[in-house]
Amino acid sequence: MNVRKHWFAIRKDLSGQRSWLLGLCSFLLPLCIWSLVSYTPWIWHPMVLISDPGGVAYFQKDMLVDREIFNKENAFMREEGESEARGELANPIYLPAPHKVVQAFITAFQTAPIRRNDPWLHQSILHSITVIFYGFTLSAILGVPLGILCGTFAFFTRIIEPFIDFIRYMPAPAFGALMVAFLGIADAPKVAIIFIGTFFQMVLVVGNTTRLLDKSLLEAAQTLGATSKKLIFHVIVPGILPNLYRDMRILLGWAWTYLIVAELIGASSGISWFINQQAKYRNYDNVFAAIVMIGIIGLTTDQILRFIGHYLFPWERRN
């Protein structure tokens, strides 16, 4: 069999067309499953949406009832000879159909907040992005140089990494209460949580990336006359740059996971505030829209960064 034409060849690349197609499917498949569950009445649908309460006293129009209860009440009505309730099969409120989420996605941006001083959705998102930006930038400014030092000098590895390894195991949200005590209830403790969540990992990851740099490049540079300081700035830094960039992309993803917890401490804000608020009003379509929004922001930033990286590091374009 021709290996190139095989869909399941071990460790072989697929053609561009096939890769693209599969990439599309990876989004379409979950969407299909979601649509199936939402639009075919005989799959799941454990509830009934009442369209006509009939004789059942506590039923109301547009009320969601368990199918069992609906059938039991109707059986009772039949025995009593009163008019039966009518309705159509529905899913629970926490699983809105795709089109509802798409609608919510659009209306969420256009709907004014319920209370006058509350932020609009786009303001919430902007606020979240700001928190991530400050937290991540701060941890990169300190974490990258420290990581490079750890990867370069055994001295710094031994004096810094053990303690960081220890802190790394403490979940960042555990510092929430402390940070509020230190920094108040505004944005400062949120930035601090993002910082704690990424900084310690960053030092270790960057240290490791630095250590992975081919040692013979350093030796070659030494035989060409490079001394310690020049080795760091002319060999180590440019040598690890593409991998460092990749590490930063991954860690930025981590920052988003800490965001949700960070925004709930102190005065809650940003997109998590929006999600919680909408959940309280049982607007689950808005909740889904906001979650999808985070995914879209994350994926888009990452793809943009990847695209930029392609131009920043032309020597990495092997394939």
Added chain:
Amino acid sequence: MNNLNLPSYLEQEPDVRARFEKIRQRPVVLKVQHLGKIFPGTDGDIVALHDILFNIHRREFICVIGASGCGKSTLIRILAGLDYPTSGQVLLDNQEVKGPSPDRGMVFQGYTLFPWLTIKKNIMFGLKMTNHGNNYAAEQALQWIDLVGLSNFANAYPHELSGGMKQRVAIARALANRPRILLMDEPFGALDAQTRSQMQAYLLQIWRNVDITILFITHDLDEAVYLADRIVVLGTHPGHIQEIIEVSVPRPRNPDQFLTPQFLATKKRLEELIHPPEKNRQEDLPMIRLTQAGDEVI
């Protein structure tokens, strides 16, 4: 080979002998004095090198040869200053070698070009590290690129080059710093046979055109005889000098000489030193028959 009537490898034609006289009169560039290296191991110390002693004269081409594990690489790393000897010392122009320095250029087996720099900038690297101006470095780099015949690749990145081309850049990069000696650690070991013989011819050509002394490590007997003025033969356990052979094959060398009596005689001597005949007999190897096929297929 035993059936051939070979001359002694020590026999030298008059012009070859005259050439060696001339080499011996040239100043000594590198002195290796009673070099020893011991690695601490879990089962006691391992002696990697024991009492290595030889001199290299200016513009001489020296090959160091030996079976694997004889400490060839340790030796060249010590000469480059990337490793320290536990006893003895290395003198370059009578100055003790104390660490890596641009006066000893090195070409490694893995290409070790900087992947983030273009070919031109790779060659400029050493000059910039030794505080030469950008313009001077660029100008020099272009000359070296021309010398190794890669003018069309000045702005290419290393990953766009073939193995042989990469090694040419590595040689140019080391030479651009005008080192006193060029150390080469099995530089052609990763190349295919054809590229390898091209590179050997190439290296001899560069050596003729540039004032450079070369110490070249290899485990390939043909390569050693083809390239070297003298061959330092190392033995194993511990690494020590078995013999230093003056190659009696006249220069200029060309691949046709591979079958000349002098060439074969030298190669035979190397073979005896590196693979002593009594250890290599086939009867000593236990063999199990694993095939059902009859003898007629062999």
